[in-house]
Amino acid sequence: MMYAFQWLRSLIFIVLMYVMMLVLGIVFFPWAVFSRRGALAACKAYCKWVRWSARWMVGLRTEVRGTVPTDEVLIAAKHQSFLDIILIFGAVPAGKFIMKRELMYAPIIGQYALRIGCVPVNRGKRSAAIRKMVSDVARGAQEPGQLIIYSQGTRIAPGVKAPYKVGSSVLYQELGQDCVPAATNVGVFWPRRGIYRKPGLAVVEFLPRIPAGERKDTFMARLEREVETASDALLREAGFQLEGSNDGMG
Template identity: 75%
Template sequence: MIRWVMSALFVGQMYLMMAIMGIVFFPAALVSPKGARLACKTYCAWVRWTARWMVGLRTEVRGTPPTGEVLIAAKHQSFLDIILIFHAVPAGKFIMKRELMWAPVIGQYGLRIGCVPVNRGKRGEAIKKMVRDVEKGAAQPGQLIIYSQGTRIAPGVKAPYKVGTAVLYEQTGQPCVPVATNVGVFWPKRGIYRKPGLAVVEFLDTIPAGLDKDTFLARLETVVETRSNALMREAGFHVED
Protein backbone atom coordinates (compact mmCIF):
# COMPACT_ATOMS: atom_id res chain seq x y z
CA MET A 1 0.00 0.00 0.00
CA ILE A 2 2.86 2.38 0.86
CA ARG A 3 4.44 1.78 -2.57
CA TRP A 4 1.14 2.49 -4.29
CA VAL A 5 0.74 5.75 -2.34
CA MET A 6 4.32 6.84 -3.07
CA SER A 7 3.87 5.97 -6.74
CA ALA A 8 0.75 8.12 -6.92
CA LEU A 9 2.54 11.00 -5.18
CA PHE A 10 5.50 10.63 -7.52
CA VAL A 11 3.35 10.72 -10.65
CA GLY A 12 1.36 13.68 -9.33
CA GLN A 13 4.39 15.80 -8.49
CA MET A 14 6.03 14.83 -11.79
CA TYR A 15 3.25 16.39 -13.85
CA LEU A 16 2.89 19.32 -11.46
CA MET A 17 6.58 20.08 -11.84
CA MET A 18 6.27 19.81 -15.62
CA ALA A 19 3.74 22.64 -15.53
CA ILE A 20 5.79 24.72 -13.09
CA MET A 21 9.02 24.37 -15.07
CA GLY A 22 7.15 25.05 -18.29
CA ILE A 23 6.06 28.41 -16.90
CA VAL A 24 9.37 29.30 -15.22
CA PHE A 25 11.48 28.56 -18.29
CA PHE A 26 9.00 30.01 -20.80
CA PRO A 27 10.85 33.33 -21.31
CA ALA A 28 14.15 31.52 -21.92
CA ALA A 29 12.46 29.10 -24.29
CA LEU A 30 11.03 32.00 -26.30
CA VAL A 31 14.43 33.61 -26.64
CA SER A 32 16.29 30.52 -27.82
CA PRO A 33 15.89 26.78 -28.40
CA LYS A 34 18.80 26.42 -25.98
CA GLY A 35 16.53 27.80 -23.27
CA ALA A 36 13.87 25.21 -24.12
CA ARG A 37 16.48 22.45 -24.11
CA LEU A 38 17.75 23.59 -20.70
CA ALA A 39 14.20 23.41 -19.36
CA CYS A 40 13.74 19.88 -20.68
CA LYS A 41 17.06 18.67 -19.31
CA THR A 42 16.33 20.22 -15.92
CA TYR A 43 13.00 18.42 -15.87
CA CYS A 44 14.64 15.11 -16.82
CA ALA A 45 17.12 15.50 -13.96
CA TRP A 46 14.25 16.24 -11.58
CA VAL A 47 12.30 13.14 -12.59
CA ARG A 48 15.37 10.91 -12.23
CA TRP A 49 16.16 12.35 -8.79
CA THR A 50 12.61 12.12 -7.42
CA ALA A 51 12.13 8.61 -8.82
CA ARG A 52 15.15 7.46 -6.84
CA TRP A 53 14.08 8.69 -3.42
CA MET A 54 10.29 8.55 -3.77
CA VAL A 55 9.81 5.09 -5.32
CA GLY A 56 13.28 3.55 -5.15
CA LEU A 57 13.70 3.58 -8.93
CA ARG A 58 17.33 4.18 -9.87
CA THR A 59 18.26 5.02 -13.45
CA GLU A 60 21.42 4.36 -15.44
CA VAL A 61 22.67 5.23 -18.91
CA ARG A 62 25.14 2.75 -20.37
CA GLY A 63 27.28 2.91 -23.46
CA THR A 64 28.43 6.12 -25.14
CA PRO A 65 25.72 8.66 -25.99
CA PRO A 66 26.41 10.23 -29.40
CA THR A 67 27.25 13.91 -29.69
CA GLY A 68 27.27 14.40 -33.47
CA GLU A 69 24.66 14.35 -36.20
CA VAL A 70 23.26 10.83 -35.99
CA LEU A 71 20.02 8.92 -36.09
CA ILE A 72 19.12 7.29 -32.78
CA ALA A 73 16.78 4.29 -33.12
CA ALA A 74 15.47 3.27 -29.73
CA LYS A 75 13.30 0.73 -27.99
CA HIS A 76 10.28 2.47 -26.45
CA GLN A 77 8.61 1.07 -23.32
CA SER A 78 7.49 4.10 -21.32
CA PHE A 79 7.93 7.83 -20.73
CA LEU A 80 11.07 7.03 -18.75
CA ASP A 81 13.15 6.02 -21.76
CA ILE A 82 12.32 9.39 -23.36
CA ILE A 83 13.64 11.12 -20.25
CA LEU A 84 16.83 9.07 -20.05
CA ILE A 85 17.73 9.32 -23.73
CA PHE A 86 17.07 13.06 -23.96
CA HIS A 87 19.00 13.72 -20.75
CA ALA A 88 22.00 11.78 -22.09
CA VAL A 89 22.50 13.47 -25.47
CA PRO A 90 23.40 17.12 -26.06
CA ALA A 91 20.73 18.08 -28.60
CA GLY A 92 18.08 15.39 -28.91
CA LYS A 93 14.95 15.88 -31.01
CA PHE A 94 12.23 13.28 -31.41
CA ILE A 95 9.95 12.08 -34.14
CA MET A 96 6.71 12.57 -32.20
CA LYS A 97 3.02 11.93 -32.72
CA ARG A 98 1.31 14.93 -34.26
CA GLU A 99 -1.32 14.87 -31.48
CA LEU A 100 1.39 15.82 -28.98
CA MET A 101 1.70 19.22 -30.63
CA TRP A 102 -1.43 20.24 -28.74
CA ALA A 103 -0.41 18.75 -25.38
CA PRO A 104 0.31 21.43 -22.75
CA VAL A 105 4.05 22.08 -22.23
CA ILE A 106 5.17 18.89 -24.04
CA GLY A 107 3.94 20.10 -27.42
CA GLN A 108 5.28 23.63 -27.19
CA TYR A 109 8.67 22.67 -25.83
CA GLY A 110 8.94 19.71 -28.20
CA LEU A 111 8.52 21.96 -31.22
CA ARG A 112 10.93 24.48 -29.77
CA ILE A 113 13.76 21.95 -29.43
CA GLY A 114 13.25 20.70 -32.98
CA CYS A 115 11.00 17.66 -32.59
CA VAL A 116 9.21 16.65 -35.78
CA PRO A 117 5.47 15.91 -35.55
CA VAL A 118 4.33 12.98 -37.68
CA ASN A 119 0.83 12.16 -38.82
CA ARG A 120 0.52 8.44 -38.09
CA GLY A 121 -1.84 7.95 -41.02
CA LYS A 122 0.55 9.65 -43.43
CA ARG A 123 3.89 8.70 -41.95
CA GLY A 124 5.67 8.14 -45.27
CA GLU A 125 4.68 11.61 -46.46
CA ALA A 126 5.71 13.15 -43.14
CA ILE A 127 9.11 11.47 -43.22
CA LYS A 128 9.75 12.75 -46.72
CA LYS A 129 8.88 16.26 -45.58
CA MET A 130 11.19 15.93 -42.61
CA VAL A 131 14.04 14.78 -44.82
CA ARG A 132 13.43 17.79 -47.08
CA ASP A 133 13.51 20.07 -44.03
CA VAL A 134 16.83 18.59 -42.93
CA GLU A 135 18.33 19.04 -46.39
CA LYS A 136 17.19 22.67 -46.53
CA GLY A 137 18.62 23.37 -43.10
CA ALA A 138 15.18 24.08 -41.63
CA ALA A 139 15.52 21.47 -38.90
CA GLN A 140 17.74 22.18 -35.91
CA PRO A 141 21.01 20.23 -35.78
CA GLY A 142 21.27 17.47 -33.23
CA GLN A 143 20.53 13.83 -32.58
CA LEU A 144 17.32 12.71 -34.30
CA ILE A 145 15.53 10.13 -32.14
CA ILE A 146 12.98 7.71 -33.55
CA TYR A 147 11.16 4.81 -31.95
CA SER A 148 11.40 2.12 -34.58
CA GLN A 149 8.31 0.17 -33.48
CA GLY A 150 6.25 3.34 -33.64
CA THR A 151 4.81 3.24 -30.13
CA ARG A 152 5.41 2.01 -26.58
CA ILE A 153 5.82 -1.75 -26.42
CA ALA A 154 5.36 -3.54 -23.10
CA PRO A 155 8.09 -5.95 -21.93
CA GLY A 156 7.70 -9.38 -23.48
CA VAL A 157 5.45 -8.18 -26.30
CA LYS A 158 6.70 -8.62 -29.86
CA ALA A 159 6.03 -5.94 -32.48
CA PRO A 160 7.50 -5.28 -35.92
CA TYR A 161 10.11 -2.65 -36.67
CA LYS A 162 8.62 -0.13 -39.08
CA VAL A 163 10.25 0.86 -42.33
CA GLY A 164 10.23 4.58 -41.47
CA THR A 165 13.49 4.24 -39.56
CA ALA A 166 15.16 2.60 -42.55
CA VAL A 167 13.89 5.37 -44.84
CA LEU A 168 15.36 8.03 -42.55
CA TYR A 169 18.64 6.12 -42.29
CA GLU A 170 18.95 5.83 -46.07
CA GLN A 171 17.84 9.33 -47.02
CA THR A 172 19.77 11.26 -44.37
CA GLY A 173 22.92 9.22 -44.97
CA GLN A 174 23.68 9.35 -41.25
CA PRO A 175 25.00 6.53 -39.08
CA CYS A 176 22.53 5.06 -36.59
CA VAL A 177 22.98 4.48 -32.87
CA PRO A 178 20.64 1.75 -31.56
CA VAL A 179 19.33 2.03 -28.00
CA ALA A 180 18.09 -0.84 -25.83
CA THR A 181 16.17 -0.57 -22.58
CA ASN A 182 14.39 -2.35 -19.74
CA VAL A 183 12.49 0.64 -18.29
CA GLY A 184 9.07 -0.95 -18.90
CA VAL A 185 9.78 -3.53 -16.22
CA PHE A 186 9.61 -0.76 -13.61
CA TRP A 187 7.60 2.02 -15.28
CA PRO A 188 4.64 0.53 -17.21
CA LYS A 189 3.07 1.77 -20.39
CA ARG A 190 -0.06 2.61 -18.41
CA GLY A 191 -0.88 2.88 -14.72
CA ILE A 192 0.69 4.71 -11.78
CA TYR A 193 2.58 1.97 -9.94
CA ARG A 194 6.38 2.29 -10.15
CA LYS A 195 8.55 -0.64 -9.10
CA PRO A 196 11.87 -0.12 -7.32
CA GLY A 197 15.01 -1.30 -9.09
CA LEU A 198 17.50 -0.23 -11.74
CA ALA A 199 16.06 1.08 -15.03
CA VAL A 200 18.58 1.18 -17.86
CA VAL A 201 18.91 2.61 -21.33
CA GLU A 202 21.98 1.46 -23.23
CA PHE A 203 23.52 3.06 -26.28
CA LEU A 204 24.84 0.27 -28.50
CA ASP A 205 27.52 0.14 -31.19
CA THR A 206 26.92 2.49 -34.10
CA ILE A 207 25.55 1.04 -37.33
CA PRO A 208 27.52 2.77 -40.09
CA ALA A 209 25.80 4.61 -42.91
CA GLY A 210 25.49 3.01 -46.31
CA LEU A 211 23.70 -0.29 -45.72
CA ASP A 212 20.64 -1.12 -47.79
CA LYS A 213 17.30 -0.68 -46.02
CA ASP A 214 16.51 -4.35 -45.47
CA THR A 215 19.98 -5.18 -44.12
CA PHE A 216 19.92 -2.16 -41.85
CA LEU A 217 16.46 -2.86 -40.43
CA ALA A 218 17.26 -6.53 -39.76
CA ARG A 219 20.49 -5.62 -38.01
CA LEU A 220 18.80 -2.90 -35.96
CA GLU A 221 16.03 -5.21 -34.77
CA THR A 222 18.46 -7.98 -33.87
CA VAL A 223 20.80 -5.85 -31.77
CA VAL A 224 18.09 -3.83 -30.01
CA GLU A 225 15.85 -6.79 -29.19
CA THR A 226 18.73 -9.02 -28.10
CA ARG A 227 20.19 -6.42 -25.76
CA SER A 228 16.79 -5.25 -24.45
CA ASN A 229 15.91 -8.85 -23.59
CA ALA A 230 19.20 -9.17 -21.72
CA LEU A 231 18.52 -5.99 -19.77
CA MET A 232 15.01 -7.16 -18.89
CA ARG A 233 16.37 -10.49 -17.65
CA GLU A 234 18.90 -8.57 -15.58
CA ALA A 235 15.93 -6.76 -14.02
CA GLY A 236 14.28 -10.08 -13.14
CA PHE A 237 11.74 -10.15 -15.97
CA HIS A 238 11.24 -13.48 -17.74
CA VAL A 239 11.68 -13.13 -21.51
CA GLU A 240 10.95 -16.01 -23.85
CA ASP A 241 13.53 -16.65 -26.58
Protein backbone atom coordinates (compact mmCIF):
# COMPACT_ATOMS: atom_id res chain seq x y z
CA MET A 1 0.00 0.00 0.00
CA MET A 2 2.73 2.46 0.96
CA TYR A 3 4.69 1.60 -2.20
CA ALA A 4 1.60 2.21 -4.36
CA PHE A 5 0.99 5.58 -2.66
CA GLN A 6 4.62 6.64 -3.17
CA TRP A 7 4.48 5.48 -6.80
CA LEU A 8 1.39 7.65 -7.37
CA ARG A 9 3.08 10.64 -5.73
CA SER A 10 6.10 10.03 -7.97
CA LEU A 11 3.93 9.93 -11.09
CA ILE A 12 2.27 13.23 -10.22
CA PHE A 13 5.68 14.76 -9.50
CA ILE A 14 7.06 13.66 -12.88
CA VAL A 15 4.04 14.96 -14.77
CA LEU A 16 4.28 18.34 -13.03
CA MET A 17 8.03 18.39 -13.62
CA TYR A 18 7.53 18.30 -17.38
CA VAL A 19 4.62 20.74 -17.23
CA MET A 20 6.82 23.21 -15.36
CA MET A 21 9.60 22.69 -17.91
CA LEU A 22 7.18 23.76 -20.64
CA VAL A 23 5.84 26.70 -18.62
CA LEU A 24 9.26 28.10 -17.71
CA GLY A 25 10.55 27.45 -21.21
CA ILE A 26 7.78 29.61 -22.66
CA VAL A 27 7.93 32.34 -19.99
CA PHE A 28 11.70 32.84 -20.31
CA PHE A 29 11.83 32.35 -24.10
CA PRO A 30 11.83 36.05 -25.13
CA TRP A 31 14.73 36.80 -22.77
CA ALA A 32 16.59 33.60 -23.64
CA VAL A 33 16.45 34.34 -27.38
CA PHE A 34 18.40 37.57 -26.95
CA SER A 35 20.62 36.73 -23.99
CA ARG A 36 22.44 33.70 -22.62
CA ARG A 37 21.69 35.16 -19.20
CA GLY A 38 18.01 34.61 -19.89
CA ALA A 39 18.58 30.96 -20.76
CA LEU A 40 20.70 30.47 -17.65
CA ALA A 41 18.03 32.12 -15.51
CA ALA A 42 15.35 29.81 -16.93
CA CYS A 43 17.41 26.70 -16.24
CA LYS A 44 18.30 27.88 -12.72
CA ALA A 45 14.64 28.55 -11.95
CA TYR A 46 13.75 25.06 -13.14
CA CYS A 47 16.46 23.45 -11.00
CA LYS A 48 15.15 25.28 -7.92
CA TRP A 49 11.60 24.20 -8.68
CA VAL A 50 12.55 20.53 -9.09
CA ARG A 51 14.49 20.47 -5.80
CA TRP A 52 11.68 22.27 -3.94
CA SER A 53 8.88 20.14 -5.36
CA ALA A 54 10.75 16.84 -4.91
CA ARG A 55 11.09 17.60 -1.19
CA TRP A 56 7.41 18.06 -0.44
CA MET A 57 5.85 15.89 -3.16
CA VAL A 58 7.91 12.70 -2.83
CA GLY A 59 9.98 13.29 0.31
CA LEU A 60 13.25 13.53 -1.61
CA ARG A 61 15.63 16.03 -0.03
CA THR A 62 18.74 17.17 -1.87
CA GLU A 63 22.12 18.49 -0.78
CA VAL A 64 25.22 19.85 -2.50
CA ARG A 65 28.45 19.34 -0.56
CA GLY A 66 32.01 20.51 -0.97
CA THR A 67 33.38 23.71 -2.43
CA VAL A 68 31.27 24.75 -5.42
CA PRO A 69 33.57 25.91 -8.24
CA THR A 70 32.84 29.42 -9.50
CA ASP A 71 35.84 29.93 -11.78
CA GLU A 72 36.43 28.43 -15.22
CA VAL A 73 37.11 24.75 -14.55
CA LEU A 74 36.34 21.33 -15.93
CA ILE A 75 33.86 19.41 -13.77
CA ALA A 76 34.16 15.63 -14.24
CA ALA A 77 31.12 14.06 -12.60
CA LYS A 78 29.48 10.77 -11.81
CA HIS A 79 26.16 10.45 -13.65
CA GLN A 80 23.31 8.34 -12.25
CA SER A 81 20.13 10.16 -13.24
CA PHE A 82 18.59 13.46 -14.32
CA LEU A 83 18.77 14.64 -10.70
CA ASP A 84 22.55 15.01 -10.66
CA ILE A 85 22.24 17.28 -13.70
CA ILE A 86 19.79 19.42 -11.72
CA LEU A 87 22.02 19.58 -8.64
CA ILE A 88 25.28 20.33 -10.44
CA PHE A 89 23.87 22.91 -12.82
CA GLY A 90 21.85 24.58 -10.08
CA ALA A 91 24.94 24.92 -7.89
CA VAL A 92 27.48 26.43 -10.31
CA PRO A 93 27.20 29.96 -11.73
CA ALA A 94 27.31 29.16 -15.47
CA GLY A 95 27.40 25.45 -16.21
CA LYS A 96 27.51 23.97 -19.71
CA PHE A 97 27.50 20.26 -20.44
CA ILE A 98 29.10 17.89 -22.88
CA MET A 99 25.87 16.20 -24.02
CA LYS A 100 24.82 13.50 -26.44
CA ARG A 101 23.81 14.90 -29.83
CA GLU A 102 20.30 13.41 -29.70
CA LEU A 103 19.35 15.89 -26.96
CA MET A 104 19.69 18.74 -29.45
CA TYR A 105 16.36 17.71 -30.91
CA ALA A 106 14.48 17.34 -27.62
CA PRO A 107 11.79 20.01 -27.20
CA ILE A 108 12.82 22.85 -24.86
CA ILE A 109 15.79 20.94 -23.37
CA GLY A 110 17.67 20.96 -26.66
CA GLN A 111 17.09 24.61 -27.44
CA TYR A 112 18.01 25.83 -23.98
CA ALA A 113 21.02 23.51 -23.76
CA LEU A 114 22.49 25.00 -26.93
CA ARG A 115 21.69 28.52 -25.74
CA ILE A 116 23.68 28.11 -22.50
CA GLY A 117 26.67 26.74 -24.40
CA CYS A 118 26.35 22.94 -24.12
CA VAL A 119 28.45 20.95 -26.58
CA PRO A 120 26.67 18.11 -28.45
CA VAL A 121 28.76 15.00 -29.16
CA ASN A 122 28.15 12.05 -31.47
CA ARG A 123 29.03 9.10 -29.24
CA GLY A 124 29.01 6.56 -32.07
CA LYS A 125 32.26 7.68 -33.71
CA ARG A 126 34.83 7.93 -30.98
CA SER A 127 37.90 9.55 -32.59
CA ALA A 128 35.87 11.92 -34.77
CA ALA A 129 33.63 12.78 -31.84
CA ILE A 130 36.59 13.66 -29.63
CA ARG A 131 38.13 15.89 -32.32
CA LYS A 132 34.84 17.69 -32.85
CA MET A 133 34.26 17.99 -29.11
CA VAL A 134 37.62 19.71 -28.63
CA SER A 135 36.93 21.98 -31.60
CA ASP A 136 33.44 22.91 -30.36
CA VAL A 137 34.68 23.53 -26.83
CA ALA A 138 37.42 25.81 -28.18
CA ARG A 139 34.84 27.70 -30.24
CA GLY A 140 32.62 28.13 -27.20
CA ALA A 141 35.44 29.26 -24.93
CA GLN A 142 34.29 32.86 -25.23
CA GLU A 143 31.26 31.87 -23.12
CA PRO A 144 32.74 31.77 -19.60
CA GLY A 145 31.59 29.07 -17.24
CA GLN A 146 32.10 25.61 -15.86
CA LEU A 147 32.31 22.84 -18.46
CA ILE A 148 30.67 19.66 -17.14
CA ILE A 149 31.47 16.22 -18.53
CA TYR A 150 30.23 12.84 -17.39
CA SER A 151 33.39 10.78 -17.43
CA GLN A 152 31.67 7.43 -17.99
CA GLY A 153 29.70 8.86 -20.90
CA THR A 154 26.23 7.86 -19.72
CA ARG A 155 24.07 7.20 -16.66
CA ILE A 156 25.42 4.39 -14.50
CA ALA A 157 23.23 2.65 -11.93
CA PRO A 158 24.43 2.65 -8.30
CA GLY A 159 26.94 -0.10 -7.60
CA VAL A 160 27.59 -0.83 -11.29
CA LYS A 161 31.17 -0.47 -12.49
CA ALA A 162 31.81 1.05 -15.93
CA PRO A 163 35.00 2.36 -17.58
CA TYR A 164 35.94 6.03 -17.59
CA LYS A 165 36.12 7.46 -21.12
CA VAL A 166 39.12 9.26 -22.57
CA GLY A 167 37.15 12.47 -23.23
CA SER A 168 37.73 13.81 -19.72
CA SER A 169 41.51 13.58 -20.02
CA VAL A 170 41.49 15.09 -23.52
CA LEU A 171 39.52 18.12 -22.34
CA TYR A 172 41.62 18.40 -19.18
CA GLN A 173 44.78 18.69 -21.28
CA GLU A 174 43.31 20.83 -24.05
CA LEU A 175 41.72 23.37 -21.71
CA GLY A 176 44.68 23.58 -19.35
CA GLN A 177 42.27 24.15 -16.47
CA ASP A 178 41.87 22.58 -13.05
CA CYS A 179 39.40 19.70 -12.84
CA VAL A 180 36.81 19.40 -10.09
CA PRO A 181 35.60 15.79 -9.64
CA ALA A 182 32.02 15.30 -8.47
CA ALA A 183 30.53 12.25 -6.74
CA THR A 184 26.88 11.36 -6.16
CA ASN A 185 24.35 8.88 -4.80
CA VAL A 186 21.23 10.26 -6.53
CA GLY A 187 20.56 7.00 -8.39
CA VAL A 188 19.48 5.34 -5.13
CA PHE A 189 16.46 7.66 -4.98
CA TRP A 190 15.93 8.73 -8.60
CA PRO A 191 16.78 5.83 -10.94
CA ARG A 192 17.86 5.99 -14.57
CA ARG A 193 14.47 4.66 -15.67
CA GLY A 194 11.08 4.17 -14.13
CA ILE A 195 8.62 6.30 -12.20
CA TYR A 196 9.21 5.49 -8.54
CA ARG A 197 11.09 8.14 -6.53
CA LYS A 198 12.36 7.03 -3.14
CA PRO A 199 12.29 9.38 -0.12
CA GLY A 200 15.65 10.22 1.43
CA LEU A 201 18.65 12.50 1.01
CA ALA A 202 20.24 12.67 -2.45
CA VAL A 203 23.71 14.22 -2.53
CA VAL A 204 26.14 15.62 -5.07
CA GLU A 205 29.59 16.27 -3.61
CA PHE A 206 32.25 18.44 -5.24
CA LEU A 207 35.64 16.94 -4.39
CA PRO A 208 39.03 18.68 -4.05
CA ARG A 209 40.21 19.91 -7.43
CA ILE A 210 42.90 18.25 -9.49
CA PRO A 211 45.33 20.99 -10.57
CA ALA A 212 46.03 21.51 -14.27
CA GLY A 213 49.14 19.90 -15.68
CA GLU A 214 48.90 16.27 -14.56
CA ARG A 215 49.86 13.55 -17.05
CA LYS A 216 46.93 11.86 -18.81
CA ASP A 217 47.30 8.49 -17.15
CA THR A 218 47.93 10.01 -13.72
CA PHE A 219 44.93 12.28 -14.09
CA MET A 220 42.55 9.50 -15.18
CA ALA A 221 43.65 7.14 -12.41
CA ARG A 222 43.21 9.85 -9.79
CA LEU A 223 39.85 10.99 -11.18
CA GLU A 224 38.36 7.50 -11.21
CA ARG A 225 39.72 6.60 -7.78
CA GLU A 226 38.46 9.75 -6.09
CA VAL A 227 35.02 9.84 -7.75
CA GLU A 228 34.33 6.14 -7.20
CA THR A 229 35.55 6.17 -3.59
CA ALA A 230 33.45 9.20 -2.70
CA SER A 231 30.40 7.91 -4.59
CA ASP A 232 30.62 4.56 -2.81
CA ALA A 233 30.75 6.38 0.53
CA LEU A 234 27.62 8.36 -0.40
CA LEU A 235 25.86 5.17 -1.48
CA ARG A 236 26.59 3.58 1.88
CA GLU A 237 25.34 6.70 3.63
CA ALA A 238 22.08 6.30 1.67
CA GLY A 239 21.72 2.71 2.88
CA PHE A 240 22.73 1.09 -0.40
CA GLN A 241 24.59 -2.19 -0.01
CA LEU A 242 27.55 -2.44 -2.36
CA GLU A 243 28.62 -5.81 -3.68
CA GLY A 244 31.03 -7.46 -1.25
CA SER A 245 29.91 -5.21 1.61
CA ASN A 246 28.11 -6.40 4.72
CA ASP A 247 26.83 -3.00 5.74
CA GLY A 248 23.80 -1.14 4.44
CA MET A 249 20.19 -2.05 3.88
CA GLY A 250 20.24 -2.89 0.16
